[in-house]
Amino acid sequence: MSTLRTLSWRRWGAGVGFSVLALLALPSSADAARVKGKLEGFRLLRNPVWAEAKETNNHGFSFREPVPTVRSEFRRPFPHIPKELCVALLAATPQPAPKPILIRVGGGRTTPVTIVVVPGTRLTFQNTDPFKHRLYGVDQKTFAPADQGHGASRDWTPSTPGVYEIRDEAAPSLRMWIVAEPTVASVTYPSLKGEFAVNVETPGEYTLQAFFAGKKVGEAVPVKVDAADVDLRAAIKVMDQKTADAEEKASDEKAAKAQKAQDAK
Numbered sequence: 001m002s003t004l005r006t007l008s009w010r011r012w013g014a015g016v017g018f019s020v021l022a023l024l025a026l027p028s029s030a031d032a033a034r035v036k037g038k039l040e041g042f043r044l045l046r047n048p049v050w051a052e053a054k055e056t057n058n059h060g061f062s063f064r065e066p067v068p069t070v071r072s073e074f075r076r077p078f079p080h081i082p083k084e085l086c087v088a089l090l091a092a093t094p095q096p097a098p099k100p101i102l103i104r105v106g107g108g109r110t111t112p113v114t115i116v117v118v119p120g121t122r123l124t125f126q127n128t129d130p131f132k133h134r135l136y137g138v139d140q141k142t143f144a145p146a147d148q149g150h151g152a153s154r155d156w157t158p159s160t161p162g163v164y165e166i167r168d169e170a171a172p173s174l175r176m177w178i179v180a181e182p183t184v185a186s187v188t189y190p191s192l193k194g195e196f197a198v199n200v201e202t203p204g205e206y207t208l209q210a211f212f213a214g215k216k217v218g219e220a221v222p223v224k225v226d227a228a229d230v231d232l233r234a235a236i237k238v239m240d241q242k243t244a245d246a247e248e249k250a251s252d253e254k255a256a257k258a259q260k261a262q263d264a265k
Contacts, residue, residue, distance in 0.1 A: 032201045035089065035208060035223050037232035039194035042085055043078040044244035045212050047113075049173050079212070080192075083109070085238070086179075087188050088116040089198045089223075090207040094182040097121045100155070103176070104128050105135065105148075110166070110176040114211050116187050119161055119180040126153045134169035145169050163214045177214030194235075200225045210238050 079085065097120035104111040106128035117123070127133050127148045135154065137143035143156045143166075158164050158180040168174040185206065190196040200206065208221040218238035223230060 032199045033203070033225050033227060033229050034197045034199055035206075035225065035230045035232065036195075036197045037208070037221075038235045039081070039085065039087070039190055039196065039210060039218070039238055040235040041218075041237045041239040041241075042081050042190075042194055043076075044239040044241060045079050045085070045217065046077070046244070046247065047079055047084065047175075048213055049175055081194065082189050082192060083111050084113040084212060085190060085217075086112060086114045086116050086211045087190060087196050087198055088179075088181065088184050088209050088211060089186045089188075089200060090181065090183045090209055090220075091185040092183070092205060094118075095185050100124050102126060105133055105168075105174075108171055108174055110174065112189060113175075114177045114179070114214060116179040116181050116184050116211055117158065118184055119158055119182060121180075122155055122157045123178070124153050124155050125166075127151065132170060133174075135166055136169065138165040138167060140164065165214065177211075179211055179214055200230075203227060208232075208236070210236065212238065 095118050097118045100122040101115070101117065101124070103115070103123055103125045105125055110125075125135055125148070127150055130150050132147050132149045134145045134147060135143070136145040137156065142159075146154065148154055158178055161180050161182055164178040164180065166176040166178065185202070186199045188196050188198040198208070203226050204224075206223045206225060208223050209216055210218045218236050221232065221236060223232075
């Protein structure tokens with residue numbers, strides 16, 4: 001198996017196990033080229049769920065304690081990028097909606113966690129847990145909370161461009177983001193090392209953009225694709241240390257303020 005985990009719209013298969021850490025698919029045609037590259041700085045990204053868990057009002061608790069023998073970079077939670085960091089290839093013109101895409105719900109998370117799709121793409125949410133879920137779209141009347149037992153599926157389609165957040169009444173820590181972007185031609189998910197390869201069926205000029213927690217991370221990279229594969233020489237930095245430290249400081253200050261207010265009651 002290749003170390004590069006890729007996803008092609010036309011080969012999203014229902015046979016891929018929900019326990020697989022990344023979504024693996026082959027190029028959708030023999031003539032398809034690939035854009036290969038590597039991401040860096042992804043260990044500095046923080047899922048919003050972690051930041052909100054610090055706030056007293058959210059009643060999030062953790063029994064984790066720092067271990068001196070563990071290297072400092074591993075004491076800080078970092079995302080599982082094979083399902084959380086989506087790399088999208090954006091075309092210059094709007095693209096047609098692909099076939100329905102399967103989203104697996106299990107183990108307290110969705111697979112994937114962030115996805116970029118063309119508006120009008122039907123998403124099928126399948127519950128792989130032995131207990132029920134109650135998924136819903138935040139501020140979305142068309143995707144209201146509803147019981148979804150083991151093995152059950154629900155369909156939902158983002159009709160217009162934008163960012164949609166999916167939550168679960170039965171598991172408040174479960175959150176997913178859907179980015180509806182008219183020009184997305186293909187997406188992929190990187191390996192644990194940050195390596196990725198995205199399929200390109202039609203030669204032309206594209207833009208490569210990474211998304212995390214529903215937001216763009218890192219700079220957009222222009223890419224020109226002919227018939228051959230393209231290897232990006234420079235790594236794409238999705239987060240830098242200075243910005244990460246500033247975000248964590250702001251989060252800590254917000255949590256401390258909430259704690260102070262709680263103690264004053």
